[in-house]
Amino acid sequence: MQTVTDLQDKALSIRRDILTMIAEAGSGHPGGSLSAVEIVVALYFQIMRLDPANCAWPDRDRFVLSKGHAAPLLYAALAERGYFPLEELGTLRKLGGLQGHPCCKTPGVDASTGSLGQGLAIANGMALAGRLDGKDYRVYTLLGDGETEEGMVWEAAMAAAHYRLGNLTAIVDHNRLQIDGAIAEVMSPEPLAEKWVAFGWHVQVIDGHDFGQILEAFGRASRQQEQPQVIIAETVKGRGVSFMENQVKWHGSAPNGEQLQAALAELEEGVRQWKR
Numbered sequence: 001m002q003t004v005t006d007l008q009d010k011a012l013s014i015r016r017d018i019l020t021m022i023a024e025a026g027s028g029h030p031g032g033s034l035s036a037v038e039i040v041v042a043l044y045f046q047i048m049r050l051d052p053a054n055c056a057w058p059d060r061d062r063f064v065l066s067k068g069h070a071a072p073l074l075y076a077a078l079a080e081r082g083y084f085p086l087e088e089l090g091t092l093r094k095l096g097g098l099q100g101h102p103c104c105k106t107p108g109v110d111a112s113t114g115s116l117g118q119g120l121a122i123a124n125g126m127a128l129a130g131r132l133d134g135k136d137y138r139v140y141t142l143l144g145d146g147e148t149e150e151g152m153v154w155e156a157a158m159a160a161a162h163y164r165l166g167n168l169t170a171i172v173d174h175n176r177l178q179i180d181g182a183i184a185e186v187m188s189p190e191p192l193a194e195k196w197v198a199f200g201w202h203v204q205v206i207d208g209h210d211f212g213q214i215l216e217a218f219g220r221a222s223r224q225q226e227q228p229q230v231i232i233a234e235t236v237k238g239r240g241v242s243f244m245e246n247q248v249k250w251h252g253s254a255p256n257g258e259q260l261q262a263a264l265a266e267l268e269e270g271v272r273q274w275k276r
Contacts, residue, residue, distance in 0.1 A: 002046050004211045010080060011041045015240050015267055017076035017089055023260040025093040028100070031250040032144060033073040035175040035208070035235040042214045043140055044077045052082040055107050061137050062126045064111045066119020067144035067173065068101040069252070074109070083108035117150030119143060120170060124160050127168040127228075138222065142171045146178025148189040154199065157228075161200025166225040169218070170201075173208065175237040179251045196230045208233025240267055 002010075014037055022028035044050070048061040065074045075098050079086045084107050091097025098106060101114030111122045123141035130137050147153065160168055172192060180186050189195070196203045202224050206213040214233070221229035237251070238244030241263040255263060 007038075007041055007045060007211050010045055011037045012267060013080060014041060014073065014076040016264060017079070017086070018072045019241070019255060019260055019263050019267075021072055021075070021089045021092040022254045023257065024090055025254065027093055027252075027254050028072055029069040029252045030072070030241075030255065031177065031237040031244060031247070031252075032067060032173065032175065033070045034239045034241065034244065035237050036067075036070060036073055036142060036171075036173045036233070037239065038209050038211060038214055039142065039171055039173070039233055039235075040073055040077045042211060042218065044081050046215060047218045048140065049137065050081070052078075052108065055083065058133075059135060059137055062110045062123070062139045064119045064123045064126070064139070064141040065102050065113055066123075066141050067116065067147055068113035068119070070142075070144075070173075071098070071100060071102050071114075074102055075106070078106070078108040081108070116144070116147045117152040120153055120156035120160070123168055123170070124156050124163070124165060127160070127165040128163055130167055131165075137167070139168050140171065141168075142173060144178065145172055145174045145176065145189065145192070146183050146186065148172065148192065149183070149187045154195075157196065157199040157201065160228040164226060165228045169221045169229040169231065171231045171233055173235055174232050175235045177237045177246070177248045177251065179248075181248055192232055196232070201228050201230045203230050203232065205232045205234065208235035209239060240270065242266060 018033045022030050050060055051057045093100045102109045104112045113119050119141050123139045127139040193203050204217045206217045217231045236245050244250040
């Protein structure tokens with residue numbers, strides 16, 4: 001069992017990994033990877049039932065990264081969890097290395113994603129299959145808030161409620177920015193919470209950077225068996241690096257060498273301040 005301090009330390013390591021691998025690749029998506037770090041750390045290091053030595057374990061919990069452009073976050077979590085060596089993170093977006101979006105040929109990746117709007121439907125299928133097979137595993141999927149502008153998300157939301165998929169939990173990374181700007185200006189999906197309630201889901205709204213709230217929310221979700229769960233996580237795009245926070249240009253831009261060193265130094269200083 002991990003303590004909150006353990007989880008915070010792991011979140012720092014994963015933020016370092018994300019920034020370093022994207023900078024080395026020269027391309028990638030730091031903003032939406034950094035915003036969801038605490039969510040993914042909680043899942044992979046506390047909540048989900050996993051066995052890195054047996055990726056195909058039938059009774060494992062499943063995770064679908066619907067916002068597939070945040071692949072650096074998933075890869076960092078998998079490497080830190082022991083699915084493959086940390087050194088492989090340096091192969092991001094290189095020939096023969098880790099692909100720019102999740103690929104299920106990568107150890108620990110349960111679904112190939114990247115075309116936005118499809119992840120929830122994939123997770124529905126996994127959750128329904130678990131029920132039909134008599135398995136007690138749970139399925140988790142992480143969506144972007146801009147992604148909820150996709151119609152397929154809401155078709156899948158209706159289906160999940162119709163089939164009463166109580167073993168399914170969706171998390172919406174509500175950082176309010178997408179590649180073209182603020183979601184409120186591009187195509188507002190608000191009010192998000194009320195929409196999910198209307199579609200038959202049990203809804204929680206939390207601070208997506210607070211491990212206490214995150215763990216409590218996942219605990220409550222696991223006790224709800226009669227309807228699908230959604231956790232709307234209020235987050236900050238580019239969290240942890242001041243010059244990236246709430247800046248849409250960092251949705252899909254890689255830091256150069258100087259920016260990387262500044263970002264890493266800021267992360268370290270933030271830890272020193274916190275631990276005093």
